[in-house]
Each structure stands twice: as structure tokens, then as C-alpha cells.
Amino acid sequence: MTQGGRIAVRLTSFVLGLCLAALEGLTLLQARAATARVSATILAPSPAVSVVNSLPPEVSATGTVLVHMESALTAAPEVRMAEPVSAAEPAVNAATMLGSKAGDGTLKGSGMTAAVTAVPSRIGPAKAAGTDTVRVLVEFN
Amino acid sequence: MSTTFKKMAFRAAVASGVAMIGVGAYAAQGSSATANASATIVNPIAITKTSDLVFGKLAVGAVGGNVAISTANVVAISGAGTTVSQPVGNAGNPAAAVFGVTGEAGFTYAITLPSDGAVTISDGASHTMAVNGFVSNPGTTGTLSGAGTDSLKVGATLVVGNNQVPGTYTGTFNVTVSYN
Numbered sequence: 001m002t003q004g005g006r007i008a009v010r011l012t013s014f015v016l017g018l019c020l021a022a023l024e025g026l027t028l029l030q031a032r033a034a035t036a037r038v039s040a041t042i043l044a045p046s047p048a049v050s051v052v053n054s055l056p057p058e059v060s061a062t063g064t065v066l067v068h069m070e071s072a073l074t075a076a077p078e079v080r081m082a083e084p085v086s087a088a089e090p091a092v093n094a095a096t097m098l099g100s101k102a103g104d105g106t107l108k109g110s111g112m113t114a115a116v117t118a119v120p121s122r123i124g125p126a127k128a129a130g131t132d133t134v135r136v137l138v139e140f141n
Numbered sequence: 142m143s144t145t146f147k148k149m150a151f152r153a154a155v156a157s158g159v160a161m162i163g164v165g166a167y168a169a170q171g172s173s174a175t176a177n178a179s180a181t182i183v184n185p186i187a188i189t190k191t192s193d194l195v196f197g198k199l200a201v202g203a204v205g206g207n208v209a210i211s212t213a214n215v216v217a218i219s220g221a222g223t224t225v226s227q228p229v230g231n232a233g234n235p236a237a238a239v240f241g242v243t244g245e246a247g248f249t250y251a252i253t254l255p256s257d258g259a260v261t262i263s264d265g266a267s268h269t270m271a272v273n274g275f276v277s278n279p280g281t282t283g284t285l286s287g288a289g290t291d292s293l294k295v296g297a298t299l300v301v302g303n304n305q306v307p308g309t310y311t312g313t314f315n316v317t318v319s320y321n
Contacts, residue, residue: 030185030186030319031186031253031317031318031319032185032186032187032188032317032318032319033188033315033316033317033318034188034189034190034240034315034316035190035313035314035315036190036192036193036194036238036240036295036313036314036316037193037194037311037312037313038193038194038195038196038238038260038262038272038297038311038312038313038314039193039194039195039196039262039309039310039311039312040195040196040197040199040208040262040270040299040309040310041197041198041199041233041308041309041310042199042200042201042264042301042305042306042307042308042309042310043198043199043200043201043228043307
């Protein structure tokens with residue numbers, strides 16, 4: 001190979017080396033990104049509770065209160081009867097009423113009906129006819 | 142000076158010049174050194190999403206709050222007087238996002254997360270929530286393993302408004318990595 005040829009080869013190699021180094025630098029500097037999805041579901045504020053039936057008019061009797069819980073949820077979150085449960089009439093043992101937390105269940109589109117049984121905690125005189133109030137708390141679990 | 146002499150002198154000068162060039166070339170050739178040119182092409186860095194960022198199911202009343210999910214999938218709800226809650230038994234599988242990073246073994250890389258105010262999620266009906274406070278594990282710099290891989294977890298904080306309208310909110314965010 002002539003001297004000129006050698007010089008040309010060396011120049012070409014030098015230029016190729018520079019190009020490779022530049023490509024390497026580009027590769028090092030190149031950033032890569034990926035996209036992820038973010039999601040959250042906001043539920044209705046809380047289940048709505050309405051009393052279908054009230055306690056029997058006389059506290060000495062054993063009766064059943066139907067508590068109807070509804071929700072605007074399209075999903076079906078589970079709810080349960082949560083303590084504390086209280087009654088305006090002290091003769092009624094609230095803990096007994098919901099001691100079993102029998103109201104555990106799942107809200108459907110139309111809500112859920114739970115039975116609350118009231119039993120007297122003591123024997124007393126018959127209470128005048130009227131309506132007692134039972135406060136039932138429900139919460140998501 | 143005769144013409145013949147001039148021609149001879151010219152030829153001598155030319156010959157001398159050629160000789161000097163030759164000597165010079167010989168001298169240059171004799172002192173040259175050879176160096177190797179090399180370059181190493183490393184594996185390009187790449188990132189792929191493994192799983193999404195999920196805040197799960199939340200109930201909210203009159204007072205909103207912040208719902209943070211850590212890179213360890215721990216949910217924390219905060220805010221003065223917040224009524225935001227998450228049903229324990231029906232949380233909707235809250236989880237941090239997970240990305241897989243690949244590239245050259247042992248290389249470190251920089252992680253770029255979305256800034257506050259850059260990401261919002263929507264229910265598709267003009268109701269939105271901001272997603273701020275992005276955090277990652279590893280933090281700002283990760284290191285690729287001997288196999289050239291790493292796992293990158295990303296958490297964030299969801300800003301739930303007062304009386305936030307119920308519904309499913311979705312959005313996207315980007316995570317960028319680059320070699321240091």
C-alpha cells in the first residue's frame with residue numbers, strides 16, 4: 001500500500017472512531033420513558049339508613065326492627081352493622097339487639113334489609129304505646 | 142548562465158526536492174506510532190411498566206383529604222378533619238406502580254418522576270383529582286444488577302376533594318430513566 005493509501009486508511013479509521021464514540025455517547029444520553037395508569041374509585045359517602053319498622057310499642061315485648069340500608073353505589077361494597085348501637089329506651093339492651101352483628105352483608109343496587117331483634121333487658125311495667133328509636137350505625141368494611 | 146546549465150540546475154533542484162520529500166516521508170514513517178481506536182456499545186437502557194398505580198376504593202364525605210400510597214403499598218390518609226376513608230375489607234387492592242428497567246449491568250441510572258400539578262385523574266365527566274408527591278424506590282438514582290435489570294416502584298399522593306363525586310377516576314403518568 002502506498003503512503004497515501006496508509007494515510008487515507010488511518011484518516012478513515014479515525015473518522016469512524018469518532019463516529020462510533022459519538023454514537024456511544026448518544027446511546028448513553030438517550031432517556032427512555034414508560035407510562036403507567038393511575039386509578040381510584042370514589043365510593044358514595046356512606047350507606048344511607050332508613051327505618052322500615054320501629055320497635056314494638058311495648059318494651060316488654062320482643063319485636064323486630066327492620067333497618068333498610070341503601071346506597072347509590074353501583075358497585076357492591078360490603079357493609080356491616082357497627083357498634084355502638086343505642087336505643088332511646090333504656091329497658092332495651094342495645095348490645096343484645098345487635099350483639100351478633102347479624103347485619104353483615106353486601107349492598108346490592110337496591111340496598112339491604114337487616115333484621116334487628118330487640119329484647120327487654122329487664123321486666124318492667126308495660127310501656128305506653130309509642131315508638132322507640134333505635135340508632136343503627138353502618139360503615140363500610 | 143547558459144540554457145543548458147539552467148536546465149541542469151532546475152533538474153537538480155527538482156531532484157533535490159523530491160529527495161528531501163522522500164527523506165521527510167521516510168523520517169515521518171520511521172517515527173510513527175500505532176494506536177488502536179475502540180468503542181464499546183452498551184446495552185441501551187429501557188423501561189417497561191409491570192403494574193399500574195392503584196389507590197383503590199375510597200369513601201369521602203364533606204371534608205376531603207390526601208391519600209398517599211407508599212412504594213411498599215402502604216396507604217396513609219391525612220388532612221385536617223378529613224372524612225376520607227378506605228374500607229378495610231373492600232379496599233380495591235391499592236398498590237404502587239412497578240416498572241422494570243433493563244440495560245448495562247452495573248450501570249447507574251437517573252429517575253425522573255412527574256412534578257406536582259402535572260398529573261390529574263378524571264372520571265370522564267369533568268370531575269378530577271390531582272396526583273402529586275410522586276416517590277420512587279430506588280429514589281433518584283438506581284443501579285442495574287449484574288443481570289442488567291432493576292425493579293422500580295412508584296407511589297404518589299391523591300388529593301381527594303370535599304364531597305368528591307363518586308365514580309372511577311383514571312389517568313396516566315410517565316416515568317423516565319437515563320444512564321448517569
